[in-house]
Each structure stands twice: as structure tokens, then as C-alpha cells.
Amino acid sequence: MIVFENVHKSYPTHVGRRVILDSVNLVLDTTKNIGILGLNGAGKSTLLRLIGGSEFPERGRIHRSVSISFPLGYSGCFAGNMTGRENAAFLARIYGFDVAEVVNFVEAFADLGEYFDEPVKTYSSGMGARLGFGASIALEFDVYLIDEGLSAGDARFAARAQAAFQQRLVNSRVIIVSHQTETLLTYCDVGATLHKGKLTYYDDIKHAVARYNDIVNEPTLTN
Amino acid sequence: MNRVHVDVRRSLWSWGVWREGIRLQLRVIAALIRRETRAHFGESRLGYLWAVIEPTLHMVVLGLLFSYVMKRHSPLGGSLMMFMLTGLMTYFLFYKLASYVAGAVSENRSLLNLPPIKPLDVMVARAILEATTYLFVGFILFLWLAMTGHGDAIPSHPIRLAAAIVTTICFGFGVGLINAIVRIFVLNWSTIFGFLLSPIFLLSGIWFLPDGVPPPFRGYLLYNPLMHCIMWVRSGYYRSYDPPELDRGYAVCVSLLIVAVGLALLRVAHRKMLEPT
Numbered sequence: 001m002i003v004f005e006n007v008h009k010s011y012p013t014h015v016g017r018r019v020i021l022d023s024v025n026l027v028l029d030t031t032k033n034i035g036i037l038g039l040n041g042a043g044k045s046t047l048l049r050l051i052g053g054s055e056f057p058e059r060g061r062i063h064r065s066v067s068i069s070f071p072l073g074y075s076g077c078f079a080g081n082m083t084g085r086e087n088a089a090f091l092a093r094i095y096g097f098d099v100a101e102v103v104n105f106v107e108a109f110a111d112l113g114e115y116f117d118e119p120v121k122t123y124s125s126g127m128g129a130r131l132g133f134g135a136s137i138a139l140e141f142d143v144y145l146i147d148e149g150l151s152a153g154d155a156r157f158a159a160r161a162q163a164a165f166q167q168r169l170v171n172s173r174v175i176i177v178s179h180q181t182e183t184l185l186t187y188c189d190v191g192a193t194l195h196k197g198k199l200t201y202y203d204d205i206k207h208a209v210a211r212y213n214d215i216v217n218e219p220t221l222t223n
Numbered sequence: 224m225n226r227v228h229v230d231v232r233r234s235l236w237s238w239g240v241w242r243e244g245i246r247l248q249l250r251v252i253a254a255l256i257r258r259e260t261r262a263h264f265g266e267s268r269l270g271y272l273w274a275v276i277e278p279t280l281h282m283v284v285l286g287l288l289f290s291y292v293m294k295r296h297s298p299l300g301g302s303l304m305m306f307m308l309t310g311l312m313t314y315f316l317f318y319k320l321a322s323y324v325a326g327a328v329s330e331n332r333s334l335l336n337l338p339p340i341k342p343l344d345v346m347v348a349r350a351i352l353e354a355t356t357y358l359f360v361g362f363i364l365f366l367w368l369a370m371t372g373h374g375d376a377i378p379s380h381p382i383r384l385a386a387a388i389v390t391t392i393c394f395g396f397g398v399g400l401i402n403a404i405v406r407i408f409v410l411n412w413s414t415i416f417g418f419l420l421s422p423i424f425l426l427s428g429i430w431f432l433p434d435g436v437p438p439p440f441r442g443y444l445l446y447n448p449l450m451h452c453i454m455w456v457r458s459g460y461y462r463s464y465d466p467p468e469l470d471r472g473y474a475v476c477v478s479l480l481i482v483a484v485g486l487a488l489l490r491v492a493h494r495k496m497l498e499p500t
Contacts, residue, residue, distance in 0.1 A: 049336070052338060053338035054335065054337065054338050055497050055498065056493070056494040056497060070336060070338070074336065076333040076336060077333045077337055079258060079261070079262045081261070082261050082262060090257070090258050093254035093257070094250075094251055094254050094337060094339050094340060095339060096250055
């Protein structure tokens with residue numbers, strides 16, 4: 001369960017504060033896969049950071065009874081002068097997993113060959129993404145957070161990533177934020193829309209998608 | 224499967240929750256120290272060696288320079304170099320902690336996106352690493368000076384010396400903590416801080432003893448806790464140096480107060496710190 005208790009979040013912008021969550025009270029059932037839809041700039045990524053706990057609401061609290069991943073494939077925490085192996089080991093230590101197990105998994109999964117023992121700063125962006133994705137899949141969480149697209153790297157890797165991910169979905173669930181309705185319809189059972197500070201929950205992802213399509217087609221009121 | 228980081232603030236009064244939380248933080252700090260060692264000291268094994276050589280040379284050069292400029296007998300013991308180094312090492316232990324801890328948060332912003340890592344963990348990890356490095360440097364220098372006949376290799380009052388070092392570390396860490404938070408709000412704070420510290424460097428009694436300073440000024444100088452830290456370190460090293468000006472309680476109280484203020488500020492500024500810039 002992830003419980004939003006009167007959660008308020010806004011950001012300062014040039015034209016005053018932009019409200020992302022306006023006193024949201026909501027329960028997210030983490031036995032289901034959840035898709036969250038919102039327009040560009042609605043604050044989906046911030047919402048994900050709030051759920052993950054890397055950012056805090058201004059008011060209110062978010063209670064979590066499950067372990068939650070960092071955003072899938074996040075590679076921003078890798079140290080450029082450390083090797084892929086060392087970076088994977090670091091994540092394992094931080095989250096308290098068996099280091100050898102995680103490192104072996106990432107080595108096999110990311111398929112970086114000799115580069116696994118080279119500093120991350122020498123990686124191409126595709127290699128970085130593979131390492132990031134491999135590292136997040138290697139760590140077992142109850143809930144994985146996914147921001148936008150699922151695929152990473154080339155087609156061959158994307159297929160493998162899908163397969164590995166399906167395996168995780170046996171025991172774990174996902175929260176995906178996206179504006180691609182097809183992805184959500186494939187993966188998610190329930191949904192929510194984030195629009196103008198309101199986070200609205202729907203028992204069926206189809207209803208969330210329908211509501212989202214209404215939002216998209218709304219005449220835009222620029223503010 | 225709940226062995227991963229779960230919100231541990233649910234019941235404050237259960238010992239299990241506390242123990243779990245402490246274990247998590249220790250694990251995180253240990254992992255951060257390993258990472259900092261690699262990231263900070265570079266790719267080669269020589270990297271860490273260089274991290275030791277650099278401050279050692281720094282101390283030796285400054286010590287020789289001061290000794291040369293002063294051209295007189297040491298106010299304490301037989302060796303001017305030893306006198307200089309007891310002051311310089313204490314000052315730089317403080318200074319390195321204060322500035323290095325201050326940069327911990329801004330330089331590790333990406334790590335704070337991982338919820339198990341809290342700003343305080345990053346700062347503590349850096350403090351431990353930096354203090355260890357400096358103590359190691361100090362050890363090498365004293366060994367070298369003792370072997371070349373500049374003084375005793377073993378301090379006269381080891382426990383006193385240890386207490387002085389712990390207090391200095393505490394003070395440096397506290398100032399670093401406050402710096403880290405002020406930095407969020409004041410642009411260029413590290414430059415301003417360096418500027419503010421330059422008179423302190425000259426007035427902390429690195430190259431003189433406070434009893435040589437005429438009365439009204441001596442009183443002012445003694446408000447500087449670093450002055451007390453340096454006197455305290457010397458009182459631990461030299462056999463018969465225990466000046467009446469030295470107020471150990473003052474040094475301890477100020478250090479603890481600074482750390483407490485730093486932690487309180489951190490609590491207030493915690494959310495602001497985690498906001499992406």
C-alpha cells in the first residue's frame with residue numbers, strides 16, 4: 001500500500017507557484033500494476049520521485065508498506081570514474097543485497113563484455129542505459145517505478161529487457177508514469193490521472209485512459 | 224522481500240525499528256566511504272597515496288616557511304618545526320573537514336535520488352574519510368619528526384591529545400554541516416567562507432602562544448574555539464604545557480553547540496536540499 005495523506009506539492013516558477021499535487025488523499029493498491037497518466041509538465045516525474053521517497057511533499061505524508069525501487073534504468077547515480085562492476089556493487093550495498101549475486105546478474109544481463117570493468121565515463125549512452133537497467137532489475141523490489149518508455153538500448157537488448165522484466169512481474173508490481181496509453185494498457189490493471197494538481201484514481205486502467213483522452217482533447221486554457 | 228529500505232519511522236518506540244534504522248545507516252555510510260575513496264582519490268592505487276602525500280607536503284612546506292620566517296626559538300619544546308606542525312595539523316584538520324563536508328551534498332546530488340541515502344550520510348562518510356586521511360598524515364609527520372630528533376614520538380598525554388583531536392573533528396564537522404546548508408541559500412558561499420577563514424588562520428595561535436599576546440587582545444582571541452583546540456592538542460603532546468588560558472569546556476561546548484545547530488538546520492532545510500535545482 002502507498003497512502004497519500006493530504007499531500008501537497010508545488011514548484012516556484014516565473015509566474016508564481018505551480019501546483020503539482022493539491023492536498024491529495026489517495027490509496028494506491030500495490031498488489032496491482034498502476035499506470036499514471038498526465039500531460040507533459042503535469043508533474044508525473046515529480047510524483048514518481050515523491051512516491052519513491054527521493055523528494056518530500058511540502059505538506060502531508062506518504063506512507064509506504066512496500067519496498068520501492070528508484071526509477072527504472074536511472075543511471076544518474078553512477079560515478080564516472082568507477083567501473084560498471086563497482087557501480088553495480090555500490091547499489092547492491094546501499095540497498096543491502098548480496099553484492100556478488102547482483103554483480104553477476106548485471107554482468108550477464110547488461111552484456112557489456114570487457115567494458116564492465118572500464119570506467120562508466122567511457123560508455124556510450126546505450127551502454128550506460130543497459131547498465132542502469134540491469135542494475136535496477138538485479139535488485140528485487142516490491143514495486144518498480146518506471147518513467148515513460150520501457151525499452152532501453154537496441155532492439156536485441158530491448159527484447160531481453162522485456163523478458164527479464166516479465167519475470168520480475170511475477171512477484172513485483174509496477175507504477176508507470178507515461179503519456180503513451182498503449183504501454184499502460186499492456187502492463188497496468190488500474191490507473192490514475194494527474195491533471196491540474198488533482199490525482200484521480202480509477203479501478204480500471206481503461207477508464208483512466210478514457211479520462212486522459214478527454215483531458216488531451218480539452219480546449220487548452222493557457223495560464 | 225521487505226529487506227530493502229522501507230520507511231522506518233512508523234513506531235519510534237520500538238527498539239527493533241531503531242536497530243534496523245541504525246544498521247541501514249551504517250551500511251549506507253560504509254558503502255559511501257568505499258565509493259568516496261574511489262571517486263575522490265582517482266582510479267589508480269596511487270590515487271590514495273597522492274591524497275596522503277599532498278597534505279603531507281603542504282604541512283611540511285608551510286611548517287618550514289613559518290619556521291624560516293620566524294627565525295627564533297620554539298616557544299615550546301626544542302623544535303620550531305614540531306611546534307608549527309602541532310598547530311598546522313590541528314588547523315587543517317578543522318579546515319579540511321569544514322570545507323570538504325560542506326561540498327558533500329552539492330557534489331553528490333545524484334546520489335540523494337536514492338532514498339536510503341540521506342544528506343547526513345554523505346556528510347558523515349566524507350568526514351570519516353577526510354579525518355582518517357588527516358590523522359594518517361599527522362601520524363607520518365610525527366614519526367618523521369621524531370626520527371629526525373625533533374621531539375618525542377609518543378605524546379606525553381595521549382588521552383588528552385585524543386580528546387583534543389575528537390573535539391577538533393567535532394568542531395570541523397559542525398562547521399561543515401552549517402556550511403553545507405548555508406550553501407543552498409547563499410551563492411558562492413565557499414568563496415566567502417574561505418575569505419572569512421583567512422584571518423582565523425593567522426589568529427588561531429598556530430605560530431604563537433596566546434600568553435605572548437597583550438591582555439585586551441588576548442581576551443578577544445580566546446573566543447576563537449580553534450585557539451583552544453590548538454592549545455589542547457599541544458597540552459596533550461608536550462609534557463609540561465598546560466596553559467591557564469586553555470578552556471577545554473569552552474571548546475567542547477562550542478563544538479557540540481555548532482553540531483547541534485547544524486543538525487537542527489539540516490532538519491529544517493532537508494526538503495529544500497533534496498529539490499532538484
